[in-house]
Each structure stands twice: as structure tokens, then as C-alpha cells.
Amino acid sequence: MDDEAVIPISALQHYLYCPRQCALIHIEQLWAESQHTAEGRLLHDKADKPKMERRKGVRTVTAMPLAQPQLGITGVADVVEFHTGEDGVEHPYPVEYKRGRPKAYQADEVQLCAQALCLEHMLSCQIPEGALYYGETRRRTVVPFDTALRALTCETISATRAMTVSGRTPSATYSAKLCYNCSLFDLCQPRLLHRGESVQHWLHAQLKGE
Template sequence: MSGYREEDFLQLSGLQHFAFCRRQWALIHIEQQWQENLRTVEGDIFHRRAHNDQARERRGDVLILRGLSVSSPTLGISGQCDVVEFHADPDGVSLRGEDGLWFPFPIEYKRGAPKSHRADELQLCAQAMCLEEMLCCAVPEGALFYGETRRRTLVSFSEKLRETVRGMLEEMHQFYRRGHTPKVQRSKSCNACSLQALCLPALMKGTDVDAYLRQAMEAEP
């Protein structure tokens, strides 16, 4: 994959939307539509709490950075990591303003519980790939912290997971360049989607939002 210009970067967090539903991602990131529901509000509060503490904290041999900005010209994405723990390690990398060498371990905070799909793992893996490119080091694993279980779930960044990240990001860039919003592919996940009212999955199996709204307005007396 060739490098991307900064103005062509996509939001890293969009990878999770894309993995969950390509149409949801396009509605948010291409059509700029958004609608809150209880899950999105609770998730936003949960993430703000993760970032509310001081941005840099030292706990013995662990340096904790919150809200760390990351990017990758190779993948064409930018965003923030909820938390990155840097563990003192003789095989690590140097950090500005810190003595010694450090090994990064990204942690993403999620409101609910572990899911059956891999959207969360893909987002975390993309963060790790950004850190690798920025710091010139390997990041083999990280963790997802779920609010319901209050536990970390370890995630290994296998080559298969990395290939899925690369493939999805390439597809996202193609959709974005074309301004393409995929048609409805209804599933049980639609019931939990904050964009259900905008997407109208029960009515729009062969059209898009704009076409449906035009038809509705034309039908009005």
C-alpha cells in the first residue's frame, strides 16, 4: 500500500464502524450523519473518564499516556489511543523527556462487554500499527478493557488480523474517494445501531437515504 497524504487520512476510529457495518461507516464518515442513542452516550462518557486523568502518569516502571495522538501515512489514518502503557524494557525505544527505554502496550476502553465480532480488536490493532510506524518498533499485543466486566482482554496482533486491517482500510479509502454509501444489508445488529432511524433498514433495501427522502417529499399532498 502506497503512502497517503495527511489531507487524505481517515479517522482511525472509523475502522470499528466499518467492521460493524460498512453502511454505518459511510453514513457517519462520508455523509456526515450521526444520531445519539443510550449506547453512544454511555460510551462517550466512559471514554471521557478514561481521558480525564492527567495525560502522563508514572507508576514505577510503567509510564501511562492518555489520549495519545497517532497516525500512519502507510495506512492513511490518524486518531487517538485511549491509553498507552510504556513499560521499562532494555529492548524498548527512547521517549522524549524520559530516561531509559520503553515498550508500548496500547489499551482501548469499551463501555460494554466483549463482542462476538472483531471490530474492537481491529481498531486496537490499527492503533498498534500506527505506534509501530511512529516509534519504529514492534507492538505484538495490547488489551481491551470492558466496562461491564471491568477486566482486560489481551489481544495478539497476528498477521491475519493485520491483513484484515490493511484490507478494510484500503476498502474504506476506495469508498471515501468515490463518495460511495453501500446499500442496506439488514441484520440483527441494526436494532442496536444509533443510525437506525436515518438508515431505515426496514424500508431501504434498494435505495439510499437521499432517494428515500425525495420520494417521501414528492408523495406529500
């Protein structure tokens, strides 16, 4: 697949949260730090350092590079645990670290499932489940990679790729809950921008006005 059509796994989570947010980050290359993103970054610090540990029949690899060329996705897994079965074979088990608590929508589950799809391709195996670790609850949530989640993940990959390849940022749709929790709120200006107008266009207009 062409490099332009390959998308990062992180974009899938952004797309499910808000397609416009995804476009601002992955098309217009905009980013802003917030308390939530800073806390998430600190939570990932430990997992983001590549290393390998082994204890009690489990080999743990952090910051493992991932790719699935057929689906056109690439990324890095926070943690992949390799559990040794009774047959002596290692079975991969992806674990993704998140701040906060489990969410109503499935963005985190899709991101984890995409990691599993990469591992299945890379290691020629089947992965039935993984886990999400939430910093606020300090507990793992088991995520079964069932048919429905796999289908949603593939649909999200296709939708995200179609948007990024088009190079078009979706118009803003204001939502009090989602928008105020977004670190890009000030850049997005969901209540002010005209339909279909890009953030870059808005910024240039502001600079001209000054």
C-alpha cells in the same frame, strides 16, 4: 497520501460492524446518539483528557494522537502505557476502552491493531500485543497482534478507504440483531429504502411529502 484518502481509525470499527453504517457516518456525515453510544462516550471521558502519569515503572499517556501516513490512517489512542523493560527502554502497550463486553466479530481488535501500527511507525518499534478494557466486565482482554489480525486490519483499511473515496453509500441489508442495536437505525431505514438510495435522498423525499 492525499487528505481525502486518509481515514480515521474509528471508521474501521464502523466498517466491520456494517459498511453502510460507516458510510452514513463518514460519507453522509450523519450521527444519532443512543443509550449505547452515550454510555460509551461517558466511559471514554476519563481517557479522552490528555495527560501523563508515571507509577511502578509504567508511564501512562491518555488521548495520544496517532498517525500512519503510509497506511493513510489517523486517530487518537485512549491509553498508551509505556512499560520500562529490564534494558531501561520503554515499550508501548495500547489500551482501548469499550462499553459492554467482548464481541464475536473483530471490530474492536482491528481498531486496537490499527493503533499499534501507528505507534510502531511513530516510535520505530514492534508491539506484540495490547488490551481491550470492557466496561461491563471491568476486565482487560489481551489482544495479540499476530499475522492474521495485522492482515485483517490492513484489508479493512483498504476496503474502508475505497468506499469513502468512492463517495457511495452501500445499500441497506436488514439484520434484526445488528440493525436494532445501531444508533442510526431511524436514519438508515434498512427495511424501507430502495437498493442504492442514499439517506439524504430519502430525507429529502420525506420533506417533499410533508
